[in-house]
Amino acid sequence: MIEIKDLHKHYDTAQGRIEVLKGIDLSVPEGSITAVVGPSGAGKSTLSHCISLLEKPSSGQILIDGKDLGALSGRALRAERRAIGTIFQNSALLSRLSVAENVALPLRNLGVVHHEMQQRVAQLLDRVGLLEKADAYPGQLSGGQRQRVGIARALALRPRLLLSDEATSGLDPESTHQVLGLLDSLRSDLGLSIILITHEMDVVRHVADEVAQLASGRIAEHGALHELVASPGSATGEKLLPLRSEELPAGFDYAVTVAYRKDRVDPGWISRLGIEHGIAVALLGGAVEAHHEGTLGRVRLGVQGATPQDLLRLLDGWGLQADPGSLARNNHELVEANA
Numbered sequence: 001m002i003e004i005k006d007l008h009k010h011y012d013t014a015q016g017r018i019e020v021l022k023g024i025d026l027s028v029p030e031g032s033i034t035a036v037v038g039p040s041g042a043g044k045s046t047l048s049h050c051i052s053l054l055e056k057p058s059s060g061q062i063l064i065d066g067k068d069l070g071a072l073s074g075r076a077l078r079a080e081r082r083a084i085g086t087i088f089q090n091s092a093l094l095s096r097l098s099v100a101e102n103v104a105l106p107l108r109n110l111g112v113v114h115h116e117m118q119q120r121v122a123q124l125l126d127r128v129g130l131l132e133k134a135d136a137y138p139g140q141l142s143g144g145q146r147q148r149v150g151i152a153r154a155l156a157l158r159p160r161l162l163l164s165d166e167a168t169s170g171l172d173p174e175s176t177h178q179v180l181g182l183l184d185s186l187r188s189d190l191g192l193s194i195i196l197i198t199h200e201m202d203v204v205r206h207v208a209d210e211v212a213q214l215a216s217g218r219i220a221e222h223g224a225l226h227e228l229v230a231s232p233g234s235a236t237g238e239k240l241l242p243l244r245s246e247e248l249p250a251g252f253d254y255a256v257t258v259a260y261r262k263d264r265v266d267p268g269w270i271s272r273l274g275i276e277h278g279i280a281v282a283l284l285g286g287a288v289e290a291h292h293e294g295t296l297g298r299v300r301l302g303v304q305g306a307t308p309q310d311l312l313r314l315l316d317g318w319g320l321q322a323d324p325g326s327l328a329r330n331n332h333e334l335v336e337a338n339a
């Protein structure tokens with residue numbers, strides 16, 4: 001379990017002090033993946049560098065299994081930083097070393113004896129599906145294969161946290177899929193805590209359990225991915241499962257956004273609105289996405305024949321979440337839920 005508590009980071013420059021991280025609180029349980037997303041300049045790289053101990057936080061704590069890494073130095077810090085394995089965007093392999101030698105590097109630095117090292121490297125390469133590439137050089141591998149070697153190297157010292165810093169940026173969809181599949185299995189098989197720093201919402205949607213939205217050095221929104229997506233008013237949910245919606249057609253009173261988890265609702269809920277309650281519904285837009293915890297959906301509906309208040313109450317009773325803030329007579333004019 002990793003816990004980040006009230007983490008601050010500032011830089012003193014010739015132009016004055018720049019506050020980059022302004023009090024980050026984040027915890028990632030064992031066996032789960034938390035994605036940290038946010039626009040350019042939000043502080044993602046700075047946070048990543050603080051977690052991987054490349055940068056010293058200005059204040060706050062980074063606790064791994066209760067131990068504050070920021071309070072350590074010298075030998076104790078070197079020992080504890082093994083708890084964190086990092087994978088980088090460009091895989092950061094040494095081109096003059098073979099795949100096996102790259103993976104062995106952290107073990108060699110630690111003075112692990114030769115035959116043990118060979119055994120462990122073979123295990124690690126097998127784990128990432130690249131045992132047959134042990135003697136190849138990074139230049140002979142695809143981008144996705146290099147990244148998997150990077151993961152094998154990051155796992156060499158049996159970390160408890162894997163930090164992935166834009167590790168799939170620039171990979172083709174197939175390689176991205178393989179890397180994410182690997183992270184997914186590491187989460188479940190090894191019970192690793194994984195922090196995924198990324199700007200790719202497709203990646204987040206695919207594997208994350210939780211999502212933290214970073215904005216101007218603060219966590220603006222944080223929650224379970226399926227809850228954010230199923231919460232129609234969530235800005236992060238909207239980015240994860242965007243809706244492109246048509247204008248409300250003539251004859252309909254207002255539009256509303258409804259979110260749901262497929263396994264928790266009656267699949268016939270839209271037709272039941274008409275059949276059981278005489279409410280006319282027009283489908284203006286929708287997105288359905290498979291997630292490892294179950295399929296998530298968001299739809300935008302045009303409605304005629306029920307007050308917003310009655311409709312929200314009805315949907316709520318069926319386990320559907322409708323956002324009062326999404327009620328609108330057209331794409332601009334909002335409707336009060338209790339009107």
Ligand SMILES: Nc1ncnc2c1ncn2[C@@H]1O[C@H](COP(=O)(O)OP(=O)(O)OP(=O)(O)O)[C@@H](O)[C@H]1O
Nearest residue numbers: 011013018020038039040041042043044045046047
């Ligand atoms: N060493 C530094 N000195 C001064 N300012 C810095 C330093 N490092 C980062 N910053 C500033 O901190 C802010 C956040 O930068 P950071 O690279 O962490 O953002 P980011 O979310 O990773 O952005 P991107 O997605 O574009 O990589 C930026 O305004 C940047 O200029």
